[in-house]
Amino acid sequence: MRHILVPLYAIVIFLILWELLVWVNEWPNYKMASPSDIWPAFWKFKVLFLYYGWDTLWRTVVGLFIAVLCGVFLGMIMGFSKVLREAIYPLLVGFNAIPKATVVPIIALMFVGQHDLNTVLIAFMISFFPIAVSVSIGLSTLEPEYRDILRSLGASKSLIFWKIALPKTLPEFFGALKVAVTLAFIGTNLMEIVSPHGRGLGALFDSGKTNSDYPLMFAVLIALAFLGIGLYYIVVVLEKIFAGWAERSSD
Amino acid sequence: MSLNKQKDAIIIKDVTHTYKTETGLLPVIKNLTMSVPENGFTAVVGPSGCGKSTLTKLISGLLQPDEGEVFLSGEKITTPRPTVGMAFQNPVLLEWRSIIKNVMLPLEIVPNQLTFEEKQQRAKELLFLVGLEGFEEKRPSELSGGMRQRASLCRALVHKPDVLILDEPFGALDAFTREDLWQVMHNLRKEEPFTGILITHDLRESIFLADEVVVLSGRPASKQFFVKVPKSKTPKLESLYTPKSIDLLKNLRKQIEIAQSQQERNK
Numbered sequence: 001m002r003h004i005l006v007p008l009y010a011i012v013i014f015l016i017l018w019e020l021l022v023w024v025n026e027w028p029n030y031k032m033a034s035p036s037d038i039w040p041a042f043w044k045f046k047v048l049f050l051y052y053g054w055d056t057l058w059r060t061v062v063g064l065f066i067a068v069l070c071g072v073f074l075g076m077i078m079g080f081s082k083v084l085r086e087a088i089y090p091l092l093v094g095f096n097a098i099p100k101a102t103v104v105p106i107i108a109l110m111f112v113g114q115h116d117l118n119t120v121l122i123a124f125m126i127s128f129f130p131i132a133v134s135v136s137i138g139l140s141t142l143e144p145e146y147r148d149i150l151r152s153l154g155a156s157k158s159l160i161f162w163k164i165a166l167p168k169t170l171p172e173f174f175g176a177l178k179v180a181v182t183l184a185f186i187g188t189n190l191m192e193i194v195s196p197h198g199r200g201l202g203a204l205f206d207s208g209k210t211n212s213d214y215p216l217m218f219a220v221l222i223a224l225a226f227l228g229i230g231l232y233y234i235v236v237v238l239e240k241i242f243a244g245w246a247e248r249s250s251d
Numbered sequence: 252m253s254l255n256k257q258k259d260a261i262i263i264k265d266v267t268h269t270y271k272t273e274t275g276l277l278p279v280i281k282n283l284t285m286s287v288p289e290n291g292f293t294a295v296v297g298p299s300g301c302g303k304s305t306l307t308k309l310i311s312g313l314l315q316p317d318e319g320e321v322f323l324s325g326e327k328i329t330t331p332r333p334t335v336g337m338a339f340q341n342p343v344l345l346e347w348r349s350i351i352k353n354v355m356l357p358l359e360i361v362p363n364q365l366t367f368e369e370k371q372q373r374a375k376e377l378l379f380l381v382g383l384e385g386f387e388e389k390r391p392s393e394l395s396g397g398m399r400q401r402a403s404l405c406r407a408l409v410h411k412p413d414v415l416i417l418d419e420p421f422g423a424l425d426a427f428t429r430e431d432l433w434q435v436m437h438n439l440r441k442e443e444p445f446t447g448i449l450i451t452h453d454l455r456e457s458i459f460l461a462d463e464v465v466v467l468s469g470r471p472a473s474k475q476f477f478v479k480v481p482k483s484k485t486p487k488l489e490s491l492y493t494p495k496s497i498d499l500l501k502n503l504r505k506q507i508e509i510a511q512s513q514q515e516r517n518k
Contacts, residue, residue, distance in 0.1 A: 003456075089425070130464070143341070143343070144355050145339050145341055145343045146345075148308075148311075148313060148337065148339075149337065149343055149406075150356075150360060151313060151331055151358075152311040152312070152313055152331050152335055152337050152416075153331065153333045153335070153357055153360045153361055153410075154330065154331045154332055154333045154360070154361075155360045159360065163359070163360075164345065167345070167347045168345075168347075171345075243347075245346055245347040245390065
């Protein structure tokens with residue numbers, strides 16, 4: 001019970017302080033909307049929030065899913081072959097160093113009109129890097145003795161991968177996935193805001209800006225936070241199921 | 252020749268192995284010939300870095316010798332084979348598996364007709380033999396170092412290998428735990444006869460556990476000295492302190508020193 005109540009109290013106190021801060025400074029809602037402004041804004045557009053929230057969510061999840069597939073694949077290649085790691089790694093670092101905000105207009109032009117595709121693409125591009133790196137490091141730092149235990153029994157490479165390398169890498173993979181979830185949301189929203197979309201929470205945010213509906217913009221931020229929290233905790237649950245062993249018992 | 256092969260479970264014939272490093276060739280084993288009789292247990296001692304671990308890789312088939320041949324049960328070794336069991340200084344238990352699942356791992360790799368229940372039963376028997384009854388469902392991190400090493404020995408034996416290769420399995424344990432595990436080894440040998448080769452730095456361990464001790468020369472290693480150790484049916488730790496044992500230990504110690512100084516010279 002305590003681990004539900006304590007965070008709940010913290011949130012309530014945070015909201016009160018926020019409300020108080022705006023009230024004391026007498027800020028107008030275009031400078032800083034207060035929680036009491038946000039709820040009506042949310043309620044007014046509740047149907048749009050539902051539809052657009054779903055758009056943003058599925059685009060993010062699909063992008064993340066592709067990022068996991070590609071990230072794991074690249075990580076495996078780099079983890080198993082030193083030559084390929086030396087070849088791919090600099091390219092990957094260089095690609096990752098490009099701020100994705102600058103790639104957004106390029107991708108938006110490249111696939112103009114294909115809103116779903118270009119949004120998913122950005123979500124994927126921004127989030128696959130930590131996954132690839134963590135998997136490759138997990139695989140390449142596998143102690144040779146672990147491999148020898150199975151290799152001396154005549155186990156094939158793929159069997160060693162399934163029995164040892166993969167499970168041993170899972171904790172690192174989930175650590176990276178938690179980072180990737182947040183990144184993927186950034187990617188989705190960048191595209192939804194920049195590209196003339198008309199759909200997704202990013203588009204709703206943008207329409208709040210064009211219509212000077214500032215509480216709506218803040219309401220979008222809160223909705224995004226909820227989506228982010230939800231997805232993050234889904235990853236946490238998956239981690240508990242598949243890599244729960246890595247958690248030290250708290251005694 | 253063929254008769255000899257049947258009698259000796261492990262035969263190492265004139266084996267030479269050289270590592271290719273960035274600074275050139277590093278010969279680690281040179282013209283090594285030795286053998287272990289069936290159900291025999293031979294300890295290999297030698298100076299640090301003389302190529303003992305390379306020897307275990309050659310026997311298990313993880314490495315191929317540049318020259319010479321290795322035979323297990325009369326069969327020439329060219330690749331790893333499932334009839335070998337290995338245990339290292341690091342117990343390398345898999346943290347995501349329970350102790351019993353760790354012990355059962357080789358049975359998931361080695362072809363066999365056992366059902367899951369039979370595999371479990373087999374693992375349980377071994378865990379009982381080494382005194383780990385009741386720890387089957389624990390995680391490796393919940394066990395002490397000595398207990399982990401016991402589980403590692405069970406895993407090495409679970410598929411009834413012809414040959415057990417032990418590469419300093421007790422090296423990282425404290426002295427008392429180590430002596431406990433020596434006793435465990437004697438129990439295991441009695442209940443689960445195997446042909447074994449034990450790499451160790453501990454001369455007392457070598458004469459307490461093994462029937463024969465081979466001293467390797469300094470790198471590149473070859474057989475420098477060989478001695479049979481008389482064994483009683485029920486070895487006790489006190490037997491290490493008899494004058495006979497002490498003489499043997501002194502003698503082995505001297506051989507190690509010779510090997511060490513030779514290795515220094517070769518540097």
